[in-house]
Amino acid sequence: MKIKCGGGVVALSESQSEAQHPKIEDREPRKKKVVVLGTGWGATSFLKGLDASLYDVQVVSPRNYFAFTPLLPSVTCGTVEARSIVEPVRNIIKKTNGEIKFWEAECIKIDAADKKVLCRCNIENLVGSGEFSLDYDFLVVAVGAQVNTFNTPGVKENCHFLKDVEDAQKIRLSVIDCLEKAVLPSQSEEEQRSNLHFVVVGGGPTGVEFAAELHDYIQEDLIKLYPSVKDKVKITLIQSGDHILNMFDERISSFAEQKFTRDGIEVQTGCRVLSVNDQEITMKVKSTGSVCSVPHGLIVWSTGICTVPVIRDFMQEIGQAKRHVLATNEWLRVEGCENVYAIGDCSSINQRKIKDDIIDIFKAADKNNSGTLTIEEFQEVMDDIIVRYPQVEYYLKKKNILDLRVLWNDPQGNEREEIDIEGFKLALSLADSQVKSLPATAQVAAQQGAYLANCFNRIDHIEEHPEGPRRFTGSGHHNFRPFRYKHFGQFAPLGGEQAAAELPGDWVSIGHSTQWLWYSVYASKQVSWRTRYLVVSDWTRRFIFGRDSSRV
Amino acid sequence: MKIKCGGGVVALSESQSEAQHPKIEDREPRKKKVVVLGTGWGATSFLKGLDASLYDVQVVSPRNYFAFTPLLPSVTCGTVEARSIVEPVRNIIKKTNGEIKFWEAECIKIDAADKKVLCRCNIENLVGSGEFSLDYDFLVVAVGAQVNTFNTPGVKENCHFLKDVEDAQKIRLSVIDCLEKAVLPSQSEEEQRSNLHFVVVGGGPTGVEFAAELHDYIQEDLIKLYPSVKDKVKITLIQSGDHILNMFDERISSFAEQKFTRDGIEVQTGCRVLSVNDQEITMKVKSTGSVCSVPHGLIVWSTGICTVPVIRDFMQEIGQAKRHVLATNEWLRVEGCENVYAIGDCSSINQRKIKDDIIDIFKAADKNNSGTLTIEEFQEVMDDIIVRYPQVEYYLKKKNILDLRVLWNDPQGNEREEIDIEGFKLALSLADSQVKSLPATAQVAAQQGAYLANCFNRIDHIEEHPEGPRRFTGSGHHNFRPFRYKHFGQFAPLGGEQAAAELPGDWVSIGHSTQWLWYSVYASKQVSWRTRYLVVSDWTRRFIFGRDSSRV
Secondary structure, three states: OEEEEOOEEEEOOHHHHOOOOOOOOOOOOOOEEEEEEOOOHHHHHHHHHOOOOOEEEEEEEOOOEEEOHHHHHHHHOOOOOHHHHEEEHHHHHHOOOOOOEEEEOEEEEEEOOOOEEEEEOOOOOOOOOOEEEEEOOEEEEOOOOEEOOOOOOOHHHHOEOOOOHHHHHHHHHHHHHHHHHHOOOOOOHHHHHHHOEEEEEOOOHHHHHHHHHHHHHHHHHHHHHOHHHHHHOEEEEEOOOOOOOOOOOHHHHHHHHHHHHHHOEEEEOOEEEEEEOOOEEEEEEOOOOOEEEEEOOEEEEOOOEEOOHHHHHHHHHOOOOOOOOEEEOOOOEEOOOOOEEEOHHHEEEOOOOHHHHHHHHHHHHOOOOOOEEEHHHHHHHHHHHHHHOHHHHHHHHHOOOOOOHHHHOOOOOOOOOEEEHHHHHHHHHHHHHHOOOOOOOHHHHHHHHHHHHHHHHOHHHHHHOOOOOEOOOOOOEOOOOOOOOOOOOEEEEEEOOEEEEEEOOOEEEEEHHHHHHHHHHHHHOOOOHHHHHHHHHHHHHHHHHOOOOOOO | OEEEEOOEEEEOOHHHHOOOOOOOOOOOOOOOEEEEEOOOHHHHHHHHHOOOOOOEEEEEEOOOEEEOHHHHHHHHOOOOOHHHHEEEHHHHHHOOOOOOEEEEOEEEEEEOOOOEEEEEOOOOOOOOOOEEEEEOOEEEEOOOOEEOOOOOOOHHHHOEOOOOHHHHHHHHHHHHHHHHHHOOOOOOHHHHHHHOEEEEEOOOHHHHHHHHHHHHHHHHHHHHHOHHHHHHOEEEEEOOOOOOOOOOOHHHHHHHHHHHHHHOEEEEOOEEEEEEOOOEEEEEEOOOOOEEEEEOOEEEEOOOEEOOHHHHHHHHHOOOOOOOOEEEOOOOEEOOOOOEEEOHHHEEEOOOOHHHOHHHHHHHHOOOOOOEEEHHHHHHHHHHHHHHOHHHHHHHHHOOOOOOHHHHOOOOOOOOOEEEHHHHHHHHHHHHHHOOOOOOOHHHHHHHHHHHHHHHHOHHHHHHOOOOOEOOOOOOEOOOOOOOOOOOOEEEEEEOOEEEEEEOOOEEEEEHHHHHHHHHHHHHOOOOHHHHHHHHHHHHHHHHHOOOOOOO
8 A cells, every 4th residue: 555645655554554563572682772752741751651671771852851841831930940840861760660771962863764863962061972873673752842933033032932941940030130120220111111011922821821920920029029110010912813722611711811801911812923023022913904013021932833853854754744743643653654653742643534444444344245234233343443533432422422323323313224335434434523633732742651651561462462443454453552642631820829720521610729729730740759849849938938039 | 647558649537547437417308328239248238237217228239139158069969959048139128127229230330439339230131221320428349259260271261160159050050961971872981081070179168068069969869860970970179288178177177188088089289270171170289390181071160269350440449459359447448438338258357457556555555654554554455455456355365365464574474563665565566466367258248247237327326425446546436346257167068967167266076966057057047037948948858859960
């Protein structure tokens, strides 16, 4: 079978369309080499789950620590210290059963043809060479993504991002700088207002949480120390869409907008930023088409992510050049590439459409080759279909269909005895509308890492006892069940000890109690007892002493 | 009276030779303007002690926080967090009675002739001008000092210092960098050893404490995470003198040397650094004259201090160009300059010698103008002499003279009836050998700040009730007693939960219990409850979880 994939034509055998999960052969004394790129949510979750005694594992990342990124907005204002949300990778891998090696370096080239990665250490004043290459049998790519500036002029030079711990630390210093600048005796009132105009671009959870944190920091702590600037501080949140938090339930989104308006945070929806310089930000109001420039003291740019250069090069190499993001199959193996897996923000699962396999499914289900399916024949394949094509389950849920047999009815709702291929197509193809790419969140990356580690750990066992769904386009069963994301809900802290949460089952919770739920969930999700202790004691300290304003 | 002072001849009236302490006149509605330069130990202690309702106080410093500098070596290895030892100046001045203004800027020129200071704010991206000048009635200079490189080539570019919080934070990152560099797969064993060679230049308390902290950090925490480099780490302490900690009692100094040798820290005494580059440090062994170069991974330069540029310019302006450090009189007023006071590391008290005033003292004591003094006449002036010339007291203490009358004896030890001017000179002038400049420590600066604040607070009262010693070279009494330093002892932490302490009265204490004394003294000396809580919880955290090795 040949499929056209991006710019190149890639040959994929049937068996390759599922994950080539690693196999440790008993007679081979050498352990297979697993190279992991990254130390973020995906990589860390993979490393924590992996039985490292089975493999020779090497980890490469420019950061020697894992960072609990959902607390980054808290770090920008000192509600939580940077160090409280990081854990050295070496500490994490020390606990795994076996010796994992870690190198603080950046992967600058993935050479899938020769099965090796080229890495470079960027530490200053290195005695000797910092470049080295690592061979792999299996590569796990979890390098994350970078901030998308949409090529807006001046953004890279004049805006803060909020992706890394360093970003958050820089923002913290800059906020204090803005206040110190504004109170100088040489400042005119207009200059004061410019220095104290904080702009947040992007109305997603990160931007909103940062705006809320900043508002609290200024109102609860800084105003007391800089009383003269009390009425001159302004926070503006710029969102290109019609609403902030538009990935959340509408109730949350409108609650957030109302709360921000009450708090005096200006929410400018329907605005697109055209350019930024060191003094002003220029934007276009979509509805009126008018362009305006406003002076700023600090801008935090938080509009979304895009692919990092090394992945872009890699995609070129493996024929994914025309894609936006590295595509994997449902078992997280990179498409068009043997033995390379990708998890987290750097990749996206290319969920197979049911309509592409519908004929094979029909054939497999039609045991007696009658050209029609009975309901019994249908029910027999349905379980495997639901595992292999999760969109079917989403579709059923969305349509509130509890009994599968409803699908069996004809368009008029009448029960049918048998169904032919056209009817079968009609019954299932609508489900493909429910194919959605997963959000670029910590939760997804962590689940993918854990899933992959579990597969790597059980590879020997699974060869004999495959647990995956039936192969409709071949014989036998897939070794593993495909990765399935389980959504546990999402928080949006809104400041003033209030938060909003979207919980599974379309539950929405907003208010002070949700903030306490947020505290307990985030405390429990910490990667180590050390960071848990630190984060909780940071919160306690903040309640007792407030946030610190030293420029450190 | 004219005295030659440095390059210029400065006219000093009799009254000017003591402090011109500020006077608030009742009829004048405007409060006198006090400008304070600095936020270190001296300035903070002054601000904490000052009754700010009496003055219009403005503080200028490039750092908006006070740092508890004795804990800086602990910050380099993460035993204590940087933020735990800093307190915002605004928090400190908020508590004083009255409104103190603070500007985050650097004083770039002291214009003593026009009684104003020129300041510049160095914050990036400042909208508007960052330069401004402040008028003062009284100026308190407490800008501290900078590291003295003795013009050794390459030191500024390739060495770390340990004066500021930023310095300590940078060292912390660099230590981790060195380990990460050394474990890279591209490193030869020789390169590993170079990257892991930590050099400390300067065997004073700071250098010694840093070497000890680093040793503990590596042995207690890092070795576990970087087991492969265990035997390749080396710490070298270079000292130009014959012993480390040579300002301490000999017992402490030799204990420290022995402990370091046991710990594997190489102590190279009698070595002078000739130059440094990014790869090697070149030094000369004084005894043999041989020159050697050794590769290094990190150098911390901690050899002493020198005057900062703004003070050097100021000294030029007021005729102190040939001095090494800004001179004040015993009341902390800058010599040759009205209404300017200097405290802490930027200045040194120019203690008046008793032999310069001996004739006046004799005249004042000789009530009946007989040309000789009786013991009663002598005893009558002795109290004032001891207050005005503290060297007399040090001399008596050093010679174990408990009864003043011993001074009265002739050189053969026989009691005399009366004494003439030559005998009087002989009896007292030896005391001048005990004139010593104070060490550049936090303790001295803090006491000077508190002393000066006390003087500023009581200026109205003191005019009518002078409490200073008798003026021998004039009439009446000095308003205030001169500043007198009280030494409460000094610690030298030596690592491995051991410390040495030199306590008043030549007490020496060494060992684990001294480390606990150190903990309790340093906890109690914290500037706020917040920092006290943070420092103690940092220590606790370290005992439980060890030090963190994330590169944050």
